[in-house]
Amino acid sequence: MKHQNWLETLVYLCLLCAGIFFYQNNEGFAQTVDNGINQVRTLVDQGENKLNGNHKAASSSSAPANQKQQVINGSSKSGQARWDKPSATIYVNMHDDNLQQAMEEAIHAWNATGVFHFEQVHSAKGANLIATADNNNSNRAAGLTEMSQYVSTGRFINGHVYLNRAYLDNPMYGYDHTRVVNTAEHELGHAMGLSHTNEISVMQPAGSMYSIQPRDVGAVRAIYGENKSSNHQ
Numbered sequence: 001m002k003h004q005n006w007l008e009t010l011v012y013l014c015l016l017c018a019g020i021f022f023y024q025n026n027e028g029f030a031q032t033v034d035n036g037i038n039q040v041r042t043l044v045d046q047g048e049n050k051l052n053g054n055h056k057a058a059s060s061s062s063a064p065a066n067q068k069q070q071v072i073n074g075s076s077k078s079g080q081a082r083w084d085k086p087s088a089t090i091y092v093n094m095h096d097d098n099l100q101q102a103m104e105e106a107i108h109a110w111n112a113t114g115v116f117h118f119e120q121v122h123s124a125k126g127a128n129l130i131a132t133a134d135n136n137n138s139n140r141a142a143g144l145t146e147m148s149q150y151v152s153t154g155r156f157i158n159g160h161v162y163l164n165r166a167y168l169d170n171p172m173y174g175y176d177h178t179r180v181v182n183t184a185e186h187e188l189g190h191a192m193g194l195s196h197t198n199e200i201s202v203m204q205p206a207g208s209m210y211s212i213q214p215r216d217v218g219a220v221r222a223i224y225g226e227n228k229s230s231n232h233q
């Protein structure tokens, strides 16, 4: 009943590594009509891999941008989803000391780059982003980010970042603190608009092996058009 037919949102789900088995899911594309809101939901990719050094190639997730374009049936004029400004408020409520600390470290790490600012707020209400933990050992994802955007403008509306205790807090999966922080940095990367890359990057889809790299800082700067001369890449 709301006159919001114009409002289309795209939801990204980023599933970051954690599966023992390569996990392929073709149901990631479903279209729903909800109160006049056309919502396109897609799995941008599934990471997988990695527990016992058993790298199963993540080649299928090397072109998330292309998938994105396909899924929205060419209706996107916006190449790059982003916030209007290089900043977003985020409410972090992990109910888990390890993950809370990791998420806050990741926020500080991105803020320290100077290319984007996450402002932690103390209420979910009105926050651009919400970060919580889940505990799901069936989705193979150590982290997951859902972003909604206006397709017409390519601007994010809001987002939800999850860290999965089922993997990150389970010693069996070998996530030391650094990799948990890397996972949080990766998910925050999606929350700024970054896509996956197989280069050396925090945005590698599998493994959580890298923290924020110079190329990642450059990628955020490229999206938000910050002063490009202030840093090398």
Ligand SMILES: [Zn+2]
Pocket: 014, 015, 016, 186, 190, 196, 204, 205
């Ligand atoms: Zn990802």
